[in-house]
Amino acid sequence: MYRRPRPDLRPTSRPTAWTTAIALATGAALALTGAAAPAAGADHPHRPRIHFTPAQNWMNDPNGLIHHDGVYHLYFQYNPEGDRWGNMSWGHATSTDLMTWEEQPLALPYSDEEHVFSGGIVFDEHNTSGLGTAENPPLVALYTSAYTDSSERPGIQAQSLAYSLDGGYTWERYEGNPVLDIGSGEFRDPKVFWYEEGGYWVMSTVVATERRVLFHRSDDLVDWEFLSGFGPAHAVNGVWEVPDLFELPVDGDPDDTRWVLIVNLNPGSVAGGSGAQYFVGDFDGTAFTPERLLDPGPPDGEVFADFEDGYGGWEVVNDLDGDGGDGPFGTAPAAGTLPDQQEVVGYEGDRLLNSYVGGDAPRGHATSPAFTIDRDYVNMLVGGGHHPRSGEGGHASVDLVVDGEVVRSATGDDTEHLDWVSWDVSGLVGRTARLRVEDDATGGWGHVLLDHVVFSDGPAAGLTDYDWLDWGRDYYAAVSYNDTPDDARVTMAWMNNWQYAEDTPTSPWRGAMALPRRLELETVGGRPRLVQNPVDQLESIYGAPVYERDSAPVPGSGLDLPPAEPGQAYQVELTLRPGQAQEIGLRVHEGADQATVIGYDTAARELFLDRSASGDTGFHHAFTSRSAVPLPLEGGGVRLRAVVDTSSVEVFAAGGRATLTDLVFPDPDATGISVYADGGGGSVEDVTVRPLGPDPSGAAE
Numbered sequence: 001m002y003r004r005p006r007p008d009l010r011p012t013s014r015p016t017a018w019t020t021a022i023a024l025a026t027g028a029a030l031a032l033t034g035a036a037a038p039a040a041g042a043d044h045p046h047r048p049r050i051h052f053t054p055a056q057n058w059m060n061d062p063n064g065l066i067h068h069d070g071v072y073h074l075y076f077q078y079n080p081e082g083d084r085w086g087n088m089s090w091g092h093a094t095s096t097d098l099m100t101w102e103e104q105p106l107a108l109p110y111s112d113e114e115h116v117f118s119g120g121i122v123f124d125e126h127n128t129s130g131l132g133t134a135e136n137p138p139l140v141a142l143y144t145s146a147y148t149d150s151s152e153r154p155g156i157q158a159q160s161l162a163y164s165l166d167g168g169y170t171w172e173r174y175e176g177n178p179v180l181d182i183g184s185g186e187f188r189d190p191k192v193f194w195y196e197e198g199g200y201w202v203m204s205t206v207v208a209t210e211r212r213v214l215f216h217r218s219d220d221l222v223d224w225e226f227l228s229g230f231g232p233a234h235a236v237n238g239v240w241e242v243p244d245l246f247e248l249p250v251d252g253d254p255d256d257t258r259w260v261l262i263v264n265l266n267p268g269s270v271a272g273g274s275g276a277q278y279f280v281g282d283f284d285g286t287a288f289t290p291e292r293l294l295d296p297g298p299p300d301g302e303v304f305a306d307f308e309d310g311y312g313g314w315e316v317v318n319d320l321d322g323d324g325g326d327g328p329f330g331t332a333p334a335a336g337t338l339p340d341q342q343e344v345v346g347y348e349g350d351r352l353l354n355s356y357v358g359g360d361a362p363r364g365h366a367t368s369p370a371f372t373i374d375r376d377y378v379n380m381l382v383g384g385g386h387h388p389r390s391g392e393g394g395h396a397s398v399d400l401v402v403d404g405e406v407v408r409s410a411t412g413d414d415t416e417h418l419d420w421v422s423w424d425v426s427g428l429v430g431r432t433a434r435l436r437v438e439d440d441a442t443g444g445w446g447h448v449l450l451d452h453v454v455f456s457d458g459p460a461a462g463l464t465d466y467d468w469l470d471w472g473r474d475y476y477a478a479v480s481y482n483d484t485p486d487d488a489r490v491t492m493a494w495m496n497n498w499q500y501a502e503d504t505p506t507s508p509w510r511g512a513m514a515l516p517r518r519l520e521l522e523t524v525g526g527r528p529r530l531v532q533n534p535v536d537q538l539e540s541i542y543g544a545p546v547y548e549r550d551s552a553p554v555p556g557s558g559l560d561l562p563p564a565e566p567g568q569a570y571q572v573e574l575t576l577r578p579g580q581a582q583e584i585g586l587r588v589h590e591g592a593d594q595a596t597v598i599g600y601d602t603a604a605r606e607l608f609l610d611r612s613a614s615g616d617t618g619f620h621h622a623f624t625s626r627s628a629v630p631l632p633l634e635g636g637g638v639r640l641r642a643v644v645d646t647s648s649v650e651v652f653a654a655g656g657r658a659t660l661t662d663l664v665f666p667d668p669d670a671t672g673i674s675v676y677a678d679g680g681g682g683s684v685e686d687v688t689v690r691p692l693g694p695d696p697s698g699a700a701e
């Protein structure tokens with residue numbers, strides 16, 4: 001059987017309420033068919049109100065996104081038998097407005113031989129496949145067959161085809177499957193489109209572990225010919241999954257277009273774990289060429305520690321618990337991977353500091369010789385467990401210590417891939433400092449990897465220099481619709497992260513989709529970048545504003561907005577003006593001891609989403625997080641649009657130039673909304689708060 005290539009996979013139904021409730025709110029008589037028979041009122045306080053969830057069981061990636069005959073189809077990776085990943089099949093839901101969904105019967109069930117992984121659907125209007133007729137052309141799904149041990153090709157992943165002659169409700173598998181097999185166990189996630197200029201179909205796929213996207217062409221969707229490959233490039237500290245290639249006008253000019261290649265990556269994304277990067281460039285019918293390709297690699301500077309010749313002047317303290325072993329650091333830096341460890345990659349030279357000697361359990365610390373900070377940046381490669389100093393329980397961190405105080409701290413991302421961490425220490429030039437590695441974590445991923453510490457004038461090219469669809473923790477497997485009206489490029493994504501997806505505290509379902517977004521290319525900082533906003537259809541579930549304000553000062557004591565009804569989804573739009581404040585922000589899902597914070601840090605010039613005290617964070621050690629996106633103020637302020645549901649927060653900032661999406665699991669009665677300012681007074685402008693979707697009581701509006 002195929003095993004997911006992810007490091008942290010540890011090894012009845014009352015359905016969703018909001019379809020019914022919105023039907024009530026809009027007065028529309030939605031016929032409910034299929035597996036779900038929604039009842040009024042949510043079955044669980046964390047059941048999203050305006051985001052799609054299956055009535056029950058596990059869901060991951062969106063699949064087969066197509067608009068056809070006025071209907072938006074959403075298929076999805078689904079386990080028909082359980083609330084964890086497995087038995088992969090395609091579930092199905094439909095919508096006419098992208099906001100209210102009707103769950104349909106299972107579209108493509110798994111079999112003993114074949115699990116049905118992610119893929120796409122096209123409308124074969126001219127019946128090029130011959131699978132329909134000229135009068136009734138088929139919808140054709142290209143999906144990945146993940147062959148099981150009971151099949152003739154155990155462990156192989158190949159691309160297969162299924163077709164529907166009734167508009168996507170029932171599906172037949174093609175007899176000649178698979179249609180594209182390269183003998184790989186990591187070849188998946190086909191997304192197909194009609195390449196108008198060349199008059200043929202183009203399919204993007206990944207060879208996941210090679211961090212490579214492949215392009216193939218076909219005249220009939222059955223015979224596929226190799227065109228080219230792209231990658232590895234930019235973020236590669238994980239597997240590449242779910243690619244998508246499409247063309248968009250720049251700044252709305254139809255004569256000036258670019259091609260966008262989305263590549264989802266797990267783990268190793270900018271916020272940690274799963275995420276979606278993208279490249280902007282050209283596709284000439286054969287190959288994709290990005291306009292901007294950054295070279296990773298060590299930055300210039302003074303190498304302070306490379307661990308090639310022993311620990312040098314570092315003071316290493318092993319065996320803090322007195323068990324007699326020489327862990328966690330051993331007597332010399334490790335020559336790469338240690339026994340019982342997943343493969344360690346991404347370090348420079350032959351050796352690195354690897355605190356996995358004796359496994360995760362041993363505790364200890366290692367301290368560098370003192371040095372004077374004389375360059376603006378400390379750059380280094382860091383990997384291992386995600387156990388920040390600020391988190392609960394033992395930490396596993398690399399710290400910068402000045403006058404006995406920790407002034408900077410880094411931790412890993414639950415992966416054995418090292419990646420660059422850059423600290424801006426320009427404010428500390430002239431001070432004496434030491435680096436200190438503390439391995440105080442004894443459980444899973446309780447170790448640190450460190451290599452190649454370089455003092456430089458600038459930061460290492462790293463994750464924050466690449467382009468990302470979202471800078472939060474929960475936006476994965478993003479992929480776009482085919483055949484939308486007006487060629488709108490609309491994406492859906494699984495609002496989750498493989499790090500903890502199987503542990504999220506919801507039942508009887510597990511997994512939600514993020515809001516559908518409209519993508520556009522806009523010139524920002526001299527190059528075309530994606531700008532993303534919720535689709536306009538969000539306005540169809542707008543309630544009347546419950547709070548409006550042109551402007552208001554935000555004193556140190558804060559500004560309270562009216563609390564939400566428990567269980568009510570809502571949107572807050574406002575401009576934050578830091579003024580004299582070091583930090584200004586919005587708190588949502590606020591209770592006595594908890595809040596999710598959307599804040600602007602003036603000195604760091606970044607917008608952040610902090611869920612470290614957002615409610616239930618304890619179900620997985622990697623859940624606690626603060627994610628940030630670099631974002632300059634415009635005219636002294638930053639415009640925010642925050643969509644808050646019972647278990648998620650999505651932030652669209654600066655007109656959609658930056659987005660942050662996080663799951664949260666607050667107490668149902670944590671309904672407070674407020675604005676705060678720290679270190680000085682600020683202000684807010686053009687504030688509107690409005691409910692979204694159904695009234696939680698189930699009453700019509």
Ligand code: FRU
Nearest residue numbers: 077088117118188241242477
């Ligand atoms: C992405 C992914 C895909 C695969 C599917 C299996 O989350 O790993 O690569 O097709 O999930 O469920």
